[in-house]
Amino acid sequence: MTEALARTVPTNRRDPTKKSKKRRREDVSKKAIGNGDDGGSKASKEERREAKRLKKLAKEPGAGQWADEVLPINTVAGGVEKAAANADQSDSKLSKESRKEAKRLKKLATGQETGTAAVQDEPTSNGVNGVDSAADKAARKAEKARLKAEKKSAKADSGDSNAIQTVAISATNGLTKPLNGYVEDSALTDLPQSEIDDFLSTNFITISDPTSSISLRPMTQFSHLPSHPTPYHSSPFTTFKTPTPIQSAAWPFLLSGRDVIGVAETGSGKTLAFGVPCIRSITSSSRPKGPPARAVIVSPTRELAAQIHTQIETLASPARLSTVCVYGGVPKDLQRLALKTAHIVVATPGRLNDLIDEGSADLRNVDYVVLDEADRMLDKGFEDEIRKIIASTAPAGRQTLMFTATWPPSVRALASTFMKSPVHISIGADNPTGELRANAKITQRVEVVDPRQKETRLLQLLQQHQGAAGAKQNDRILVFCLYKKEAARIESFLRARGGGGIKVAGIHGDLSQEKRTAALAAFKSGACPLLVATDVAARGLDIPAVKAVINVTFPLTVEDYVHRIGRTGRAGADGLAITLFTEHDKAQSGALINVLRAAGQEIPEELLRFGTTVKKKGHEAYGAFYKDPGVGGKKEGTKIKFD
Numbered sequence: 001m002t003e004a005l006a007r008t009v010p011t012n013r014r015d016p017t018k019k020s021k022k023r024r025r026e027d028v029s030k031k032a033i034g035n036g037d038d039g040g041s042k043a044s045k046e047e048r049r050e051a052k053r054l055k056k057l058a059k060e061p062g063a064g065q066w067a068d069e070v071l072p073i074n075t076v077a078g079g080v081e082k083a084a085a086n087a088d089q090s091d092s093k094l095s096k097e098s099r100k101e102a103k104r105l106k107k108l109a110t111g112q113e114t115g116t117a118a119v120q121d122e123p124t125s126n127g128v129n130g131v132d133s134a135a136d137k138a139a140r141k142a143e144k145a146r147l148k149a150e151k152k153s154a155k156a157d158s159g160d161s162n163a164i165q166t167v168a169i170s171a172t173n174g175l176t177k178p179l180n181g182y183v184e185d186s187a188l189t190d191l192p193q194s195e196i197d198d199f200l201s202t203n204f205i206t207i208s209d210p211t212s213s214i215s216l217r218p219m220t221q222f223s224h225l226p227s228h229p230t231p232y233h234s235s236p237f238t239t240f241k242t243p244t245p246i247q248s249a250a251w252p253f254l255l256s257g258r259d260v261i262g263v264a265e266t267g268s269g270k271t272l273a274f275g276v277p278c279i280r281s282i283t284s285s286s287r288p289k290g291p292p293a294r295a296v297i298v299s300p301t302r303e304l305a306a307q308i309h310t311q312i313e314t315l316a317s318p319a320r321l322s323t324v325c326v327y328g329g330v331p332k333d334l335q336r337l338a339l340k341t342a343h344i345v346v347a348t349p350g351r352l353n354d355l356i357d358e359g360s361a362d363l364r365n366v367d368y369v370v371l372d373e374a375d376r377m378l379d380k381g382f383e384d385e386i387r388k389i390i391a392s393t394a395p396a397g398r399q400t401l402m403f404t405a406t407w408p409p410s411v412r413a414l415a416s417t418f419m420k421s422p423v424h425i426s427i428g429a430d431n432p433t434g435e436l437r438a439n440a441k442i443t444q445r446v447e448v449v450d451p452r453q454k455e456t457r458l459l460q461l462l463q464q465h466q467g468a469a470g471a472k473q474n475d476r477i478l479v480f481c482l483y484k485k486e487a488a489r490i491e492s493f494l495r496a497r498g499g500g501g502i503k504v505a506g507i508h509g510d511l512s513q514e515k516r517t518a519a520l521a522a523f524k525s526g527a528c529p530l531l532v533a534t535d536v537a538a539r540g541l542d543i544p545a546v547k548a549v550i551n552v553t554f555p556l557t558v559e560d561y562v563h564r565i566g567r568t569g570r571a572g573a574d575g576l577a578i579t580l581f582t583e584h585d586k587a588q589s590g591a592l593i594n595v596l597r598a599a600g601q602e603i604p605e606e607l608l609r610f611g612t613t614v615k616k617k618g619h620e621a622y623g624a625f626y627k628d629p630g631v632g633g634k635k636e637g638t639k640i641k642f643d
Contacts, residue, residue, distance in 0.1 A: 182226065182257075183226070184217060199248070203248075206427075208425075218248035218249045219243055219248050226255065243269075244268055244269035245264070246269055247272055247276075249427070254276075255280060259401065259420050261402045261403075261407075261423070262274075263403075263427065265428065270372065271372075274297070275311060276315065279321065281294075282321060288365050291364065291365055292340075292343050293362065294366060294367065296344075296393065298372065299348060303507075303536065304372070306325055309346040322341050324344075324346070326361070327513075330514075335351075335355065339361050339362075349382040366398075369390060370402075372403050374404045375406045375408060376405075376563070383414065387418075390418050400418060438598070439566060439569045441569045442568060442569040443575070443577070444579070445579070446604055447604070448604065449581070454580050454582070458552055459497055462530070466502065476523060476526070476543065476547060477547060478568070479533070480533060481552050482556070484509050487533060494530070505523055505531050506519060507519045507532075520537075535563075537567070546567050549565050550577075551564060551577070554580075554581055554588055557591075564577075579592075583610075589610035590613045
């Protein structure tokens, strides 16, 4: 039996005690983990001692005698009994199985040591293995992500709450504290309410604020303006003793950041009404990143745009703000260059849209938008261009202003689409709704003449009034025609028939911008006291000391008539308007009679013979509509009829 065992376990084979040493390490590790050992110093010391003892024991002679004591009984006994029963076949098989078992135990021991280290660094709930530790770690990571999401959600809710509060403050403006830091001057606050009421009634000022029944007090003196580096009392203000009615009423609301609709006659000081708050709006706020443009002022004609630019530039220069005037008829290169540094852009709709389309005009930081002569721009078909310009500006916090001489439904519809609770300010006697009114200081004369005699009568009128105009260098006469070719013909006629005593210039759409600018400059300076023009000069132009306006041909609408004669009688001065009316203009007789009657002017009998019917609209499909249905009857529509 002994010999058989000797053959089964030869002396040159690998000593089984080496396997037992690895198993002993594994058993120690399992025991440490099973008892919840977290790597304490005492347990680790004992384990190292035991391992050292076993290693020394394995190297001693006759170590095989201790194999049964060290190795687990089930492993060693089973292996020996199997070897004794199969002595002839088990040599290679037992050796292979032993090596596999040793490798498996080594791998297991390495994995459990890693798990033990994880347990030592971050104890798990049950302290059994590294899998539980990883699960806990994943759970803690998920909890951390959840807390972070809750914090982010709470922050977003807080931001929404602030946004709602801001909108509420903006909507209640006028009931509470005005925006933009505007504080009413103490001297203005101390004025008795009776003086404020007298000022409003005397100047026919009507203020309608949809967010409040109590309006801000108008600034009756320049000293009521808030202190600011810009010298308000210099340059454009030197010719005024006190603010004009539109300036007095509009400034408090504009300085408060409100949207404003101003309805006032031409020559009422509207440019400075929106110019002063424009400068303050830019200088009192931080400059955002990106393009420098902060304000856009849009006007219908080149001449009006140039005039506005001149006054705005005077206010902007002391505040170190740059401006640019953008209009058609001239090369774009200089305009593109100026737009790169301009803070205020004064423009006509067509050219500004061209520059926006090509990317030269970037209005994303613009938060102050002014539409001057809005009704005229709509009449000229610029509604799409206006909407595009406004859409290119900053939608949040934008302040929009609209100034107009009339308040027709088309202008109201446009204002309702992009203005936020605007304050409506109307200047004019018994004219709170902004209906068409002529300046009461203008004497209106209407002469009914034969169409073939208009040129002869015009020459007589000029000879009658040119003498007085020649005695005073600052007096001028402005002659209006309906069409460009008519204006050119009248200019040539006056040069040929007037002799050397009449100096005449012309301005109309067929002339280049350089010639138009030169003619207007000569007329303003008095070098050429007679100017023949189309309706391009009828709106907004501030030409001082125009003694008379002569309408050679009546315009297409009575609104244009009011704007034409508004070139005289400006800044409180008296004016004269003479109109040559023919039978070809009889469709406008009723509207003209109403304007004359409203201004208290004399109505000639010849004009009354043409009738007093006021034709509001005429269309082939919808028929014609009149101010008074009972007057003149009603023409029925040929395609569409209404019950």
